[in-house]
Amino acid sequence: xxxxxxxxxxxxxxxxxxxxxxxxxxxxxxxxxxxxxxxxxxxxxxxxxxxxxxxxxxxxxxxxxxxxxxxxxxxxxxxxxxxxxxxxxxxxxxxxxxxxxxxxxxxxxxxxxxxxxxxxxxxxxxxxxxxxxxxxxxxxxxxxxxxxxxxxxxxx
Amino acid sequence: xxxxxxxxxxxxxxxxxxxxxxxxxxxxxxxxxxxxxxxxxxxxxxxxxxxxxxxxxxxxxxxxxxxxxxxxxxxxxxxxxxxxxxxxxxxxxxxxxxxxxxxxxxxxxxxxxxxxxxxxxxxxxxxxxxxxxxxxxxxxxxxxxxxxxxxxxxxxxxxxxxxxxxxxxxxxxxxxxxxxxxxxxxxxxxxxxxxx
Numbered sequence: 001x002x003x004x005x006x007x008x009x010x011x012x013x014x015x016x017x018x019x020x021x022x023x024x025x026x027x028x029x030x031x032x033x034x035x036x037x038x039x040x041x042x043x044x045x046x047x048x049x050x051x052x053x054x055x056x057x058x059x060x061x062x063x064x065x066x067x068x069x070x071x072x073x074x075x076x077x078x079x080x081x082x083x084x085x086x087x088x089x090x091x092x093x094x095x096x097x098x099x100x101x102x103x104x105x106x107x108x109x110x111x112x113x114x115x116x117x118x119x120x121x122x123x124x125x126x127x128x129x130x131x132x133x134x135x136x137x138x139x140x141x142x143x144x145x146x147x148x149x150x151x152x153x154x155x156x
Numbered sequence: 157x158x159x160x161x162x163x164x165x166x167x168x169x170x171x172x173x174x175x176x177x178x179x180x181x182x183x184x185x186x187x188x189x190x191x192x193x194x195x196x197x198x199x200x201x202x203x204x205x206x207x208x209x210x211x212x213x214x215x216x217x218x219x220x221x222x223x224x225x226x227x228x229x230x231x232x233x234x235x236x237x238x239x240x241x242x243x244x245x246x247x248x249x250x251x252x253x254x255x256x257x258x259x260x261x262x263x264x265x266x267x268x269x270x271x272x273x274x275x276x277x278x279x280x281x282x283x284x285x286x287x288x289x290x291x292x293x294x295x296x297x298x299x300x301x302x303x304x305x306x307x308x309x310x311x312x313x314x315x316x317x318x319x320x321x322x323x324x325x326x327x328x329x330x331x332x333x334x335x336x337x338x339x340x341x342x343x344x345x346x347x348x349x350x351x352x
Contacts, residue, residue, distance in 0.1 A: 071215035
């Protein structure tokens with residue numbers, strides 16, 4: 001028959017269902033015979049059950065319906081922001097793409113490009129790296145500034 | 157029926173409807189998930205306010221990203237991973253000390269009759285376990301212990317949820333139980349080991 005040392009070792013590791021005298025196992029047989037180990041098993045079962053009950057009683061503040069409605073509103077707002085962000089990115093990309101395919105001396109977009117080694121625009125200055133020319137574009141939207149570095153080398 | 161099983165059963169009807177654009181079903185699904193997600197987040201973060209934040213983020217994710225749930229894994233498995241990711245993101249942002257013990261002690265106190273000495277002892281025992289859960293267990297062990305001994309999940313399901321081998325989950329569980337239970341028994345001298 002299992003001794004107390006072996007039982008205590010198993011008490012620390014076994015599944016909860018095995019910590020009862022009704023378990024059909026060596027540990028269960030020992031618990032049926034040993035009040036001390038049975039008390040230890042009861043202590044573990046009681047503490048874990050108490051923890052489970054306390055966690056189950058923990059609930060978020062406020063009403064579920066209100067929280068769900070708030071989450072829905074936030075989800076819609078974030079989706080709206082993502083759409084605006086995507087549209088702005090698309091517009092900036094379109095401006096750049098237009099400039100890439102047009103001759104450099106023309107200015108068909110109506111924006112004010114500046115092609116200089118160093119350019120000041122929009123409240124900040126842009127310094128061109130060596131061998132590059134910087135182009136700063138200020139589209140109609142004042143929140144957007146497009147900075148473009150051009151290589152000074154010309155293809156023949 | 158465990159909390160996870162109960163939610164899984166409810167989700168079996170609601171998720172397909174919600175994914176097909178039924179707003180009423182989505183609302184019911186979110187309301188049904190909220191408490192469970194909060195309790196998962198509470199174990200993950202250990203802090204009631206943080207758990208509230210995580211729950212809110214998960215509800216938003218459910219609202220916007222339910223379409224990404226492929227249906228290959230169980231809904232509760234997917235939802236647990238979403239919750240876990242949000243909790244990890246929040247923890248990275250905040251790095252606060254866990255205060256799960258305070259929350260659980262408060263809940264135990266609410267459920268305890270102040271005049272009842274047996275209930276007070278019980279509440280102290282629960283608080284002790286919660287503190288041990290908080291202070292002595294690494295995050296992985298805490299997660300595995302919660303899923304196994306509180307939620308009643310099998311090692312295979314724990315492995316699936318946490319992305320680990322079931323054998324590894326079992327090892328974490330043994331370590332967690334040993335630490336917690338040894339702590340519980342050490343506090344009660346009358347249960348000191350007696351050789352037989």
